[in-house]
Amino acid sequence: MMATTHAAVGLCLALPLTVVAPDLAPVAALAGVAGGVFPDLDLLAGVHRRTLHFPDYYWVGTVPALVVAAVAPGPETVAVATFLCSAAVHSVSDVFGAGTEARPWERTSAEAVYLHSRSQWIAPRYWIRYDGAPEDYLVTVLCFSPGLVLFGPTVRRVTVAFLAVGALYTLVRKHLPRVEERLL
Structure with a gap:
């Protein structure tokens, strides 16, 4: 999945706080x-x-950080907990995309994300065919949509910037391996 998709999912982790x-x-x-x-x-x-x-070790820090944020909510504790939770979710969710190869639509890699606790790679599931696929950008748009309506101007500007970057990346993604080969 694209970094913009992971960022959008990270924003969604903050949605319950808009109420509580x-x-x-x-x-x-x-x-x-x-x-x-x-x-x-x-x-x-x-x-x-x-x-x-x-995908395994971020949770070791995330769970206590969430407890601390729940017991002593403040900007710092909530920021640390949300940051760690978002990084953990990102690491796990890469399994649902493609592998690490330059042309993931060719499905030549059995490596989605490395599981450090077992010293092995987890295979990709291809629910999102490849980073920058149209369905990847759709997830970005859906998950960033609350950022446009539920938050103030700073979060809205960040949301618009990430949506623009994601759209551009989606448009050029399949051309990037060819460009990289020419440059290198």
Whole structure:
């Protein structure tokens, strides 16, 4: 799935706060977006879906952080809990997409995300055919839609920016391997 989709799902994690703690909802939404993007920073390390993706270990920090945020709700505790939860959900949800190959629509990889506790890769499920597929962008739009109506201007601007980036990526995704080959 696209980083924008993970960011959108991270925003959705803040939705309950729009009802129970509206003053904390914006910080939770932004932390959820950041946590949704964070694992994909391992693209820069060259080992995507292994270096910063922890479908098992993020939960070790997430559960206590959620408890602390519930017991002592404040901007910091809610931000940390939402960030970690979003990173955990991102890491798990990559299993439902394609593998790590440059052309995931060809289905040549059996590696969706690395499970550190078992020292093995989990195979992709292809519910989302590949990152940047039209259905991937549809999930982005659906999950970011609340960001346009339930939050203030900062979250709305972030939402619009991510929707634009996701749309552009969806339009060019299938051309990127060819461009990369030419440049490298």
